[in-house]
Amino acid sequence: MKILVCVTSVPDTITKITLTDNNTKLNKAGVQFITGPYDDYALSRAVDLKEQLGGTVTVLNVGGADAEPVIRKCLAVGADDAIRVNAEPTDAYFVAEQIAAIAKENNYDLILMGRESIDYNGGQVHGIVGELLGLPSISPVMKLNIEGTTAQITREIEGGHEDLEASLPLVLGCQEPIAEWKIPNMRGIMSARTKPLKVVEPTGNDTLTQVSSYELPPARGACKMIPAEEAETLIKLLRTEAKVI
Amino acid sequence: MSVLIFAELDEGALKKSSLEAIYYGSKVAEQTGTSATAIVLGEASTDELTKAGRFGAAKVLHASDAKLNDGNAMAYASVVAAAVSQEGADVIVLAKSSLGDAVAARLAGKLKAGLAANVIELPDLSSGFRVKRSIFTGKAFAFTELTAGTKILTIKKNTITPEETEATAPVEAFTAGLNDVDFAVKVTHTEKATGDILLPEADVVVSGGRGLKGPENWGIVEDLAKALHAATACSKPVSDLDWRPHHEHVGQTGIKISPNLYIACGISGAIQHLAGVNSSKVIVVINKDPEAPFFKSADYGIVGDLFDVLPRLTKAVQAL
Numbered sequence A: 001m002k003i004l005v006c007v008t009s010v011p012d013t014i015t016k017i018t019l020t021d022n023n024t025k026l027n028k029a030g031v032q033f034i035t036g037p038y039d040d041y042a043l044s045r046a047v048d049l050k051e052q053l054g055g056t057v058t059v060l061n062v063g064g065a066d067a068e069p070v071i072r073k074c075l076a077v078g079a080d081d082a083i084r085v086n087a088e089p090t091d092a093y094f095v096a097e098q099i100a101a102i103a104k105e106n107n108y109d110l111i112l113m114g115r116e117s118i119d120y121n122g123g124q125v126h127g128i129v130g131e132l133l134g135l136p137s138i139s140p141v142m143k144l145n146i147e148g149t150t151a152q153i154t155r156e157i158e159g160g161h162e163d164l165e166a167s168l169p170l171v172l173g174c175q176e177p178i179a180e181w182k183i184p185n186m187r188g189i190m191s192a193r194t195k196p197l198k199v200v201e202p203t204g205n206d207t208l209t210q211v212s213s214y215e216l217p218p219a220r221g222a223c224k225m226i227p228a229e230e231a232e233t234l235i236k237l238l239r240t241e242a243k244v245i
Numbered sequence B: 001m002s003v004l005i006f007a008e009l010d011e012g013a014l015k016k017s018s019l020e021a022i023y024y025g026s027k028v029a030e031q032t033g034t035s036a037t038a039i040v041l042g043e044a045s046t047d048e049l050t051k052a053g054r055f056g057a058a059k060v061l062h063a064s065d066a067k068l069n070d071g072n073a074m075a076y077a078s079v080v081a082a083a084v085s086q087e088g089a090d091v092i093v094l095a096k097s098s099l100g101d102a103v104a105a106r107l108a109g110k111l112k113a114g115l116a117a118n119v120i121e122l123p124d125l126s127s128g129f130r131v132k133r134s135i136f137t138g139k140a141f142a143f144t145e146l147t148a149g150t151k152i153l154t155i156k157k158n159t160i161t162p163e164e165t166e167a168t169a170p171v172e173a174f175t176a177g178l179n180d181v182d183f184a185v186k187v188t189h190t191e192k193a194t195g196d197i198l199l200p201e202a203d204v205v206v207s208g209g210r211g212l213k214g215p216e217n218w219g220i221v222e223d224l225a226k227a228l229h230a231a232t233a234c235s236k237p238v239s240d241l242d243w244r245p246h247h248e249h250v251g252q253t254g255i256k257i258s259p260n261l262y263i264a265c266g267i268s269g270a271i272q273h274l275a276g277v278n279s280s281k282v283i284v285v286i287n288k289d290p291e292a293p294f295f296k297s298a299d300y301g302i303v304g305d306l307f308d309v310l311p312r313l314t315k316a317v318q319a320l
């Protein structure tokens, strides 16, 4: 089983977003970068599958050198090697093009991703990669089991879930409860330092989209407190003041 | 040049988010002096299809093959791509949803299109094609230029308020050859709540956290939701503990919602929870702890015991 796991290096979920350079850049100062939480689920399932079925897990990131701590952490969790495509990941299509180019050279049985990046929230890279490779793409995947060359998959749908059966190779966007997040242990951290991390240059240079500037949402007004004894007034206010019911 | 809108059905009805997308597409067509066509896949009644006209579509394409009933994103993308080429569409609009994402992505791959997700306003065409989209789960916005010839937009739910008119739209049958490869994934079992209001589509959501103490207490959340015609949601620990199904979990690692009204009961308001609900128009928090962080992100708050407050709110709604 040859598994490729695509990971993002993203600001921690508790980050307060601020802007710099006249609102044309996100301020990275003091921001802690982590592996995308959904990507972490994908990686954890990949490591479990490797332990169960044998094979290799390769981690792939499209990003600058500042993503390397996140890549090393993925190696510490149990990936065997890593590839970094040395480029600013400017949009979903560009990232997908890079992933597809690597995949074409390597014949992976499974390409696992997170259901969505927690920075740009597109939920689309897996679909584009699937299309570029002519493979099925399925997301969000909550359960994944492999028997031979067949995958049994449970996917969340609005208001429920469905069970699917498909032949490998596949491109999947993962979410909980596909696996438990793995925390690297000391041995993992030590061995990660010497695992191979290959840096390659990007292919293609299409600009299909371009961010020109950013904006922060206005702060919510003060919270109107209603004494518990008068809870019923809330319903009146929701109707007459907020006009939402 | 024209605008094509991919409209989704749920239980035979056009989804609210798709009506928003149709309206959005019709406004873009107005801005660019072209026309908006909606495409609907799978079996649907003529009444339902013509409804697209009331929300701005000038024409409805209907691919009625029953094989298209169950939301197969790959087959959908192939059919929509055929419609794009028939109509010469250069702007394609979809609702941001689990199916919309997949169809948009496969289409972008086929057409090498510029793709912008979570768009929240009409485009600014004064110099090019610029949209405002929500990023970092509502914690920031990015103004994005789409420079590609073909543009695909997914519209964030409940950010566009459609106007309904009396207009009608002709319905044309659309047949596109279906490829076997698009049906390589077999659906072996589907479990879906029927008759309920889908959480991502709901105008009002009542949500419960660990403060509910256990699944046996969910009745008071459901009663209030029922009175308000609302959907129910929950925090992550609640779905982790299997008190509620995973598809009700909202937040950073769950579903992102933007209803008109979000009522949080016994939820502390962790930043990862807020990530899923902070674009709600009005937020109500009910928590016994006056220091609960959620009050800082709320519009209305009640410090009190939810086991006392919720049933009283339900009665007050029923009395309206």
Ligand SMILES: Cc1cc2nc3c(=O)[nH]c(=O)nc-3n(C[C@H](O)[C@H](O)[C@H](O)COP(=O)(O)OP(=O)(O)OC[C@H]3O[C@@H](n4cnc5c(N)ncnc54)[C@H](O)[C@@H]3O)c2cc1C
Pocket: A006, A007, A008, A009, A036, A038, A039, A060, A061, A062, A063, A088, A089, A090, A091, A092, A095, A112, A113, A114, A115, A116, A117, A118, A119, A120, A121, A122, A123, A124, A125, A126, A173, A210, A211
């Ligand atoms: C310095 C920097 C600048 C950026 N600037 C922009 C920008 O200007 N515009 C913009 O749209 N995005 C930008 N992003 C990129 C963003 O992180 C995404 O990589 C990319 O836009 C795809 O986003 P998405 O939300 O569509 O991904 P999704 O489709 O939501 O991602 C799904 C999955 O695809 C995989 N994936 C996504 N991105 C990568 C990646 N880079 N490497 C490996 N796997 C990946 C992950 O498994 C992820 O869970 C920037 C990121 C960085 C670090």
Ligand SMILES: Cc1cc2nc3c(=O)[nH]c(=O)nc-3n(C[C@H](O)[C@H](O)[C@H](O)COP(=O)(O)OP(=O)(O)OC[C@H]3O[C@@H](n4cnc5c(N)ncnc54)[C@H](O)[C@@H]3O)c2cc1C
Pocket: A013, A037, B208, B209, B210, B211, B212, B234, B235, B236, B237, B238, B249, B250, B251, B252, B253, B254, B265, B266, B267, B268, B269, B270, B271, B272, B273, B276, B286, B287, B288, B289, B292, B304, B305, B306, B307
């Ligand atoms: C990477 C990551 C991703 C995450 N993603 C998510 C996510 O997607 N969604 C999510 O929800 N969380 C997420 N979390 C978890 C999050 O940090 C919080 O732990 C979680 O939201 C807390 O859930 P809660 O508010 O239900 O429980 P608690 O924090 O335990 O809060 C319970 C609240 O109920 C109140 N209460 C108790 N009894 C009563 C009563 N009788 N009447 C009124 N109030 C009462 C208490 O005062 C308390 O404020 C994530 C965490 C991480 C690290």
